[in-house]
Amino acid sequence: xxxxxxxxxxxxxxxxxxxxxxxxxxxxxxxxxxxxxxxxxxxxxxxxxxxxxxxxxxxxxxxxxxxxxxxxxxxxxxxxxxxxxxxxxxxxxxxxxxxxxxxxxxxxxxxxxxxxxxxxxxxxxxxxxxxxxxxxxxxxxxxxxxxxxxxxxxxxxxxxxxxxxxxxxxxxxxxxxxxxxxxxxxxxxxxxxxxxxxxxxxxxxxxxxxxxxxxxxxxxxxxxxxxxxxxxxxxxxxxxxxxxxxxxxxxxxxxxxxxxxxxxxxxxxxxxxxxxxxxxxxxxxxxxxxxxxxxxxxxxxxxxxxxxxxxxxxxxxxxxxxxxxxxxxxxxxxxxxxxxxxxxxxxxxxxxxxxxxxxxxxxxx
Numbered sequence: 001x002x003x004x005x006x007x008x009x010x011x012x013x014x015x016x017x018x019x020x021x022x023x024x025x026x027x028x029x030x031x032x033x034x035x036x037x038x039x040x041x042x043x044x045x046x047x048x049x050x051x052x053x054x055x056x057x058x059x060x061x062x063x064x065x066x067x068x069x070x071x072x073x074x075x076x077x078x079x080x081x082x083x084x085x086x087x088x089x090x091x092x093x094x095x096x097x098x099x100x101x102x103x104x105x106x107x108x109x110x111x112x113x114x115x116x117x118x119x120x121x122x123x124x125x126x127x128x129x130x131x132x133x134x135x136x137x138x139x140x141x142x143x144x145x146x147x148x149x150x151x152x153x154x155x156x157x158x159x160x161x162x163x164x165x166x167x168x169x170x171x172x173x174x175x176x177x178x179x180x181x182x183x184x185x186x187x188x189x190x191x192x193x194x195x196x197x198x199x200x201x202x203x204x205x206x207x208x209x210x211x212x213x214x215x216x217x218x219x220x221x222x223x224x225x226x227x228x229x230x231x232x233x234x235x236x237x238x239x240x241x242x243x244x245x246x247x248x249x250x251x252x253x254x255x256x257x258x259x260x261x262x263x264x265x266x267x268x269x270x271x272x273x274x275x276x277x278x279x280x281x282x283x284x285x286x287x288x289x290x291x292x293x294x295x296x297x298x299x300x301x302x303x304x305x306x307x308x309x310x311x312x313x314x315x316x317x318x319x320x321x322x323x324x325x326x327x328x329x330x331x332x333x334x335x336x337x338x339x340x341x342x343x344x345x346x347x348x349x350x351x352x353x354x355x356x357x358x359x360x361x362x363x364x365x
Contacts, residue, residue: 017296019315019359026083026356034060038327040350043110044336047141052338057106065104066091080358089144096149097125109171111261122170130166135236153239158208165192169257176225177304180240185222187304191257216255217246220305242305251275251293251314259334268308269299272334272347292331293317326352
């Protein structure tokens with residue numbers, strides 16, 4: 001992978017990264033109805049006991065999703081090799097997590113925020129108006145309290161209400177960062193989708209002011225840290241929305257979205273994200289034929305809406321049978337990262353929307 005100049009800023013003279021596959025970590029358990037249509041797209045977090053836990057999306061018949069919990073097992077070489085299942089931590093119990101056909105709590109990301117001594121889980125709640133972002137909090141990774149659906153303060157400069165749009169692929173930074181007003185803030189990356197024609201043929205795709213490209217892209221919004229000090233529920237009310245990155249390269253020409261929660265590297269904040277292209281050379285099925293791949297992006301620590309560098313070519317793309325064949329073929333979808341000693345980290349990703357794989361990220365130089 002190489003990094004290129006992007007976002008109008010100067011490119012970093014940053015060492016490039018590579019991802020090396022480690023293999024399958026979790027697959028549906030035969031005979032388990034809650035996993036009938038796959039286990040995929042997990043969050044991860046280190047518990048206070050030092051153990052690594054995965055929080056997979058578990059899909060039952062009818063695309064009904066729950067969020068589970070599993071302890072990661074490692075082989076003698078330190079590679080993740082399997083899991084011990086520990087049950088379910090979140091079900092689609094709320095009205096805003098269900099619709100008339102099905103429902104789901106999907107694709108979680110977890111960030112431990114030391115200044116709050118709490119784990120924050122963002123997830124996609126598939127409710128009456130499509131996906132929107134939910135937030136839950138935990139002290140121990142076992143018991144989770146919903147703080148509610150995320151809402152977005154109206155910004156006159158955008159001339160639209162972000163609460164109108166479906167949204168997903170959300171994740172928090174692990175510490176306060178400078179907000180656009182210079183105040184220390186908790187920041188959340190997210191991915192709004194502008195096309196509302198699925199709700200009403202007359203709705204179309206009303207774009208925010210200043211946005212000319214309708215393709216889904218990565219945004220960031222903020223909550224002042226002092227507002228959260230007295231009430232964690234303040235995290236659900238976000239403001240000062242900024243676009244971070246749009247599709248740029250051929251491998252992400254359809255859309256992009258956030259992947260793993262940000263981790264601090266010497267150049268800035270590193271995120272392994274996903275890019276999507278439509279695949280017109282395969283036979284259409286019940287879902288539009290697509291291809292998901294993974295790349296890396298580095299954000300400015302002084303202004304997290306500013307891209308310092310990003311992948312010109314994918315770090316990881318569907319190549320193995322498990323990545324090419326599944327519920328949705330040709331998908332690698334990074335959602336979790338576990339930092340290791342020695343400048344490495346393990347990335348966990350969905351494989352064809354059916355299994356969970358792991359890959360190790362390293363610097364090439």
